[in-house]
Amino acid sequence: MRFLTKSLQKLAPKRLGFGYRHISGLNLWHEEISSDIKHKIEDYWRDKLKVDDFDENETVRDKYYVLSMFPYPSGSLHMGHVRVYTISDVIARFQRMNGKNVIHPIGWDAFGLPAENAAIERQIAPQDWTQSNISHMKSQLQRLGCSFEWGRELATCDPSYYKWTQDLFLKLYDSGLVYQKKALVNWDPVDQTVLADEQVDENGCSWRSGAKVEKKLLRQWFVRTTRFAKDLLEGLDDPLLQDWRDVIKLQKHWIGECDGVNFDFKVQGGDDFLTLWTSKPEAITSVKFVAIDSKHYLGGTPGFVLQEGTKKLNLQLVHPLTGHLIPVFVTNQIEFLPFTDTFLGIPGVCPQATQFADKFNITYEKHKDLDENEKLRLQNQICRQASELGVGGYWSSAKLRDWLISRQRFWGTPIPVAHCDNCGAQPIRQLPVELPKVSMSQKGGAYLKQVADWVDCTCPKCQQKARRETDTMDTFVDSSWYYLRYLDSSNCQKMFDENKAKKMMPVDLYIGGKEHAVLHLYYARFISHFLYSQGLLPEREPFKRLLVQGMVMGRSYRVKGTGRYVPESQVKVIDKKKNRAVIEATGEAVVMGWEKMSKSKHNGVDPGDMFCEYGSDTTRLLILGDVAPTSHRNWNSNTFPGILNWQKRLWMTIQDFLKHRKTPPPSIPDDQFKAHDDYMFDSRNYYIKGTTFNYCRSQQHSVAISKQQGLTNSLRRVPASIFAKSLQFERALAAQIILLAPMAPHFASELWSGFVSAPNRLNHSGEIDWEKTVLEQKWPSLDDSYCLDLVCKVNGVEVCNVKIPKCDIEQLGEEEAIKIALSQKEVKEILEEKEVERTTYLFEPDYEGVVSVFTRWERKEKTVTL
Structure with a gap:
């Protein structure tokens, strides 16, 4: 008896299932898949x-x-x-x-x-x-x-x-990258706060409240982002960046060409300053005036009108390097650069500045022309001097502005600064500076300046009475x-x-x-x-x-003429292809379209409703399907049947697999069996290759779903005896479930529990870990004997493919790959009259190798004898 028990234990791992970790699921394989079954699966596997x-x-x-x-x-x-x-x-x-x-x-x-x-x-x-x-x-x-x-x-x-966040503010402050000054700002009269320029639409309205934005002169906190402008621009060419595509263009456009230098000019007799840009930093010591665009000038500083369109202000700026006083003009007689409202006048160097100086009798000296080396030496010297003095000297673009971070609302990060009558603004280093907890009033909320016991504090420097800063930081x-x-x-x-x-x-x-x-x-x-x-x-x-x-778009319905949005339930569609519809009750014409989902447009879809009706895994597959992640997704229930039917076929495949493994059908002839077995080998590798590529390299998840659906079709195409006895079918079915797992983890886990519970396992190579769940499996890899493509291109056009076993193409060096490509008949014919200029070789592991041949485009002249 003891001998029999030991014998059974030896046989157990292969034949009896003893010793295997039991991956149990709901075991509902006798039922058809339904929303109710999906919900049970998700409830079971969620934890x-x-x-x-x-x-x-x-x-x-x-x-x-x-x-x-x-x-x-x-x-x-x-x-x-x-x-x-x-x-x-x-x-x-x-x-x-x-x-x-x-x-x-x-x-x-x-x-x-x-x-x-x-x-x-x-x-x-x-x-x-x-x-x-x-x-x-x-x-x-x-x-x-x-x-x-x-x-x-x-x-x-x-x-x-x-x-x-406050500690970060102090790091910037200690590095000289934070400052406070008066600035002309965008004021939202409804939300009672400052808006950045980019938070104002083309009509001059607030991006959030829709109110017409006003201009105000307020003392605000800024972060000197322009100090890093050139670094940020050059960083966009860093080879580290991948798949940034048009985002790089957007970033470069935002920063602008860093072809000039910023300098800080202090207002005489005050704490404020103007940051002024010039493309001629080597001539900065010759500045004779500053001009402000009259279109953007609020007034408030007295002065006198020189002539219509130009006014000289009763204030002067202190030159940051020479200490000379610089007059300031408000004018419409200078052509300001786009997105700018100031101009640094250097007559004798800039023709426009010379013309303005001559017109208003501003004296200046003539400048000799500098060679490039002398100009570069002088630029470096001046920038270094300005930087050491903390008055600028860094390259930036004319249009880029520092980051205005002050917001006049309660619900934000408090700025860790105390204002003292003796010491001025002093950083608070006992962090965090916490918000008080207050309830909001419908009469305008609660502003920090209204919370007196919070505002009153002690100066960190002199320990006298001080006031906390009542602006909060921009959420950016x-x-x-x-x-x-x-x-x-x-x-x-x-x-x-x-x-x-x-x-x-x-x-x-x-x-x-x-x-x-x-x-x-x-x-x-x-x-x-x-x-x-x-x-x-x-x-x-x-x-x-x-x-x-991309955004998820919903079908919207607007009454023609008024533009009023109405819910779909009130609409009768006449012709969906031509976007013709009417309001059912009144017959008014309706304009149909696809727009970003929102409650106000009555075109939103509640994810909770989707979870209840279809389950979360189905919702995940639906959101991933049809289009690439980077494209807008038009949410249309017409696309649902493809995913629902696919899940149904996967469920039926496990049901059939269990049935045929428990009760094998009659065998088929060896040659037919081998043909189907080879087909499953090829299908498994082909769809693993395509799905994996679209998961991680192209990140086209909709295509990855299509590839998986292709594998499902292959699995369902073979006869029952292949389900029962084919090792390659078993490998392909395992791969199918593993490929699905990241997208539908609950559903795939249940499919896997059915797969591993089947008797008569054939794969004992260690490729499948029968004792682990699907999410613990290794990602399927291609077989060494499976042939990958060596794609041969000439001037970017694919000419032919050479099939090479995976184990060989992985060892293929660039020189050998190019030699193979150049030996192909199709490539030779194209190159017959062209000279090869250069070649490249790129190998995508588990996918393909690409040899690109580039030629000189001009053909050799042929002499024709008549």
């Missing part, structure tokens, strides 16, 4: 999809930092959120299954006007409103199945976060560095540990909307460049690769 968080002590696996732009906690997810966080989760799961040590954090961009306005409307504290929204949205993200590292979660409104400051706090979110001693940053930065993939491709990205890059200059970061650029996802 079992735990993935390993980033291991900070890892020394073997490569790190991969995938980051999605953190959401504003508005209260509920919208379909745009579903799209960006599904994409993020898919990539994080894919990289984990490919052996990467993945960082995948989440947080909340929680300060800002919407929460404050909502709190005013409800007469509650914005903290309470924000926290309730965070709780709800977090539960929705968890239902979506996102594998975020919740241990790194942060919220910008938490004092433990904004303490370090909070989001300019959050990707760094994720690395060390529990650190109570500093913003982040620089050793961790050196190990974990830069972000490998950054995912977000194109609406943030200019401002947010510019500010985040600036902070990264600044911290790099402080020795705290390993690279200047924070984001290696970008994925800019």
Whole structure:
């Protein structure tokens, strides 16, 4: 008996299933797939999809930092959120299954006007409103199945976060990059706050309230981002950056050509100054006047009119290098550069300045022409001198402005400064400077200046009575560095540990909307460049690769003539192809279109409704399907059947696999069996190759779904005996479920539980880990004997392909690959009358190799004898 037991134990792993970790699912294979079954699957697997968080002590696996732009906690997810966080989760799961040590954090961009306005409307504290929204949205993200590292979660409104935003402010302050001065600003009379230029639309209205923006002269805080303008411009050519495409053009356009130098001219007898730009820094000591565009001048400074269109002000500027006093004119008689309203007059060097000086009898000296070497020497000398004096001397563009960060609202990061009558503005270094907790009044909210016991403080320098700064910071400051706090979110001693940053930065993939491709990205890059200059970061650029996802669009219906939006339920569609429709009750013509989803347009789709009707995995597949992540997604239920039918076929495939493995059908002839077995071998490799490429290299997730659907078609095309007895079928089916897992983790986990429960396993090579869940499997790899393409191109045009086994093409050197390409008949025929100028070879592992041949375009002249 003891002998029999030992014998059974020896046989157990292969034949009896003893010793295997039991991966149990719901085991509902006798039922057809339905929404109810999908919900049961998700409820069962939701708490079992735990993935390993980033291991900070890892020394073997490569790190991969995938980051999605953190959401504003508005209260509920919208379909745009579903799209960006599904994409993020898919990539994080894919990289984990490919052996990467993945960082995948989440947080909340929680300060800002919407929460404050909502709190005013409800007469509650914005903290309470924000926290309730965070709780709800977090539960929705968890239902979506996102594998975020919740241990790194942060919220910008938490004092433990904004303490370090304030610390960042002080770092900038100590480096001379923060200053306060009077400035002509955009004032929103409804929201009662300053707006940056980019927050005002082309009609001069506020981007949020829609109110007509007013101009005000206010004392404001600025960050000197222009100091890094040239670095930021040159950084866009860093080879580290991948897939930035048109974002690089947007960033370069925003920064402008850095072909001039900024200098700070102090206002005589005051604390304010003007930052003035010139393309002739070598002649800066010869400045004779400053001109201000009369279109942008508010007045307030007395002066006298020289003639119509020009006025000389009763104020002067102090030259930063010579100390000479410089007169100031307000005029419409100078052609100012685009996006500028000041002009630095250097007569004798600039023709326009010379003409103005002659007209108004401003004396100046003539200048001799400098050769390029002398000019460059003088420029460097002057810039160095200005920099040492702290009055500019850095290259920038004429149009770029410093970052105005002051906001006159309550719900933001307090600026850590105290104003003292004796000492002036003094930094507060006891952080955090916390917001008081107050409820909001419908009569205009609560401003910090109204909270007297908060405003009153002690001067950090002289210990006398002082007043705290009552402006808060622009929320772009909070989001300019959050990707760094994720690395060390529990650190109570500093913003982040620089050793961790050196190990974990830069972000490998950054995912977000194109609406943030200019401002947010510019500010985040600036902070990264600044911290790099402080020795705290390993690279200047924070984001290696970008994925800019398109918007989710909903069908909208507007009454023709009035433009009033109406819900779909009130509309009768006459001709969908021609976008013809009417209001059912009145017969009024309706204009149909696709627009960004919003409540006001009645074209939004509630993700909660999608989860309830279809399940979260189906919703994930629907949002990924049809179009590339970078394209706009028109949300149309007509596209749903393709995904729903695919899930049904996958379910039926596991049902058939279990049935045929338990009760094998009659065998088919060996030659037919081999043909089908070879077909499954080829299908498995072909679709692994295509799906993997579209997961990680092209990031065309809709194409990755199409490739997987192709594999499903192949699996369902073979006879029952292949289901029962083919090793290649078993390998292909395993690959199918693994390929699906990052996109539909709950559904794939249930399919896998059915797959591994089947008897008569054939694959004992170690390729499949039968004791682990699908998300713990290694990503399927191509077989060594499978042939990859060596693509031969001439002048960018594909000419032919050469099939080479994977094991051989991986060993192929550039010289040998080019030799193979040049030996092909099709290539030879094209090159017969052309001279090869250069060649390149690029190998994409597990995909293909590409030899590109470039020729001189001119053909050799032929002599024709008649």
